[in-house]
Amino acid sequence: MSRHAMQRALLWALLLLFAAWFLTPLYVMLTTSLKDMDQVRAGSLLSLPTSPSLEAWARAWSSACTGTDCGGLKPFFMNSVLMVVPAVLVSTAIGSVNGYVLSKWRFRGSETMFALMLFGVFMPMQVVLLPMSQVLGWLGIASSIWGLILVHVVAGIPSTTLFFRNYYVGLPDELIKAAMLDGAGFWKIFTRIVLPLSTPILVVTLIWQFTNIWNDFLYGVVFSGADSKPVTVGLNNLANTSSSVKEYNVDMAAALIAALPTLFVYVVAGKYFVRGLTAGAVKG
Template structure:
């Protein structure tokens, strides 16, 4: 009986150790964010705070300095929300249409076009910084939230197209052909047949895009202006701001605030992400 249950116990033990290993940094950040300066200097890194002190959270949100700007992370957080929400929705919708065309409405050269689009999945983003900055300059979108939205839509298009195209190849073509015989056109088939069947891959793509866009630093630091910096740039500026005494509790609170939206997304919708992947998001 002991031998029978040993493999399962061993698996659970390994998973528990892995979970503790990956959760340890989050614990350190949370514990440090609730400590005051005296406890940080005298205590242990892993010790729990004597009392929950929310002053560092308030400072990180509304009054901590990022360079010469002492408004905390709030304006950067708002910028990230304004940038991420439309960028995620547009890139997901755009990828869904592309995947629909490339899988169910194939045309001459569609496979070649899809192959070229795949280059965007593997291309380092550093390669496109200069041409993207030139395009944004031509469009008058340099150093603006609109420019960041456009950059993230284009950068994420190859990945979203790949997700949807591979998912839609599993849809029986007879279903689409039957709808066409009944007189349904391109958009009616898309909205009445394909989209209702796309819930798993929609969840995968939305979560994937939101995580990538919210956590992005490269495009944020390269294409943002003084009033359009996302939260990752604000967090970096806050951590690198020189002061007489380093406020580790404020920095840790700021780091948790910056990562909180993506953590909430995975906690609330993580099961849909796993179901979407197993339903065919990376199949084909």
Template structure:
């Protein structure tokens, strides 16, 4: 006799779903509180509960946070800091990803004497505290004439992310069969031909991992931004800190919340749109080898 399918979830599955839903609510609760507060005016914030919905969608705090909030003595909002971060993140992410891909390609498929030792030395960069390199990095930027500039921040983030991207690509490329590369060599393909025509087309999952990883780390960085930036090159994390710490007669919590969401919005959008590719890339071999 054929058993009837069970349409209702089992008690164990129901418990797992319940725990996941509760964890999601707990995780998203601060974001919800920030979002509803950003749409309230000062009077409504004082008179209503923290989690209460606003009576109307008041976008004045968002406009203030973007274009007119004071960050110290400057009252231009987060707009200049946002664009500083954009001009910093785009080249830094692209350069560090390409650089890591080339390093991983060489260290996995074009091994030479001492390549494993070199890879081991590169791994120190993954675990080294960034505070250790602040002084020597500032000296290097001074020698290159890149102090307090967006170009200097791009260089710093490329160097800081190089160890991580190299690790990702090296472990991913280690899973590519050597026979594939050897066959291409026998057919006369050189270093760059193999990379562009064979290895790179197979690298989409790990490229997505590196891009998302680097974008998140660089956009959210505060330490390098506050240490190496100048008046005209501060990233959005520094601008958000200055905005939140600027004293006034009445604390504008709605403006602070709107500013925090503006600062975190690009990374949230990246993970919503490309988060599945990040997981697929990791499971495809980014942490193997």
């Protein structure tokens, strides 16, 4: 075997090892969720289910207890959908306009404003809990889905602005100047020229925001009420609910249900996410 072939074989072996290392927890969760409790107790973590069943999934979705409520994850899942969709769309839209302004319509102090906005990217989430609670109280939307939407929109604007601004810096300024000479205004240039060229960064930002908001636990547990808790809070309550028998298969099914949307997004659009990053989403 040649040296090149040996190096290639070693590389593949390492990649397969790392893939197995990261995928083993997912495999254990999936197989455990398809077993009944007798097999869970009697078998090993890595054993395949002898009689696969979706009963644990059905219980996790509709009848598992999350504290004193035994309605499953369904209401929490729907709360997350109602929260994530508008929060992702609004924060992405605002970030695209901000990036457009800060890259192609610079004004005095725009660089300083952009630098200040970057503080929001690196600021710990815990810092804003108290002031955000006060703001939500003043607006009368505390402990509601609307409050969670506002929190995630505000928290997401620095990141979305950073993505779009760095991407738009790479667009030729001549496009904007030529459109201005033809009489196009701010919004016409943005909608007719800039947005059609923004598909890579739009995909990156949408996936980034969707993943961050769907998987968030801190904001969900702090700012939600009894009827507005997202799926991450519901999953935590389900896993920590005490009962006479701990149903690990139901817990695993619930965890997979909570993770399915983000897994689906990355499986379907993961390659577009990578292409968007390499197209300039994080350069500059």
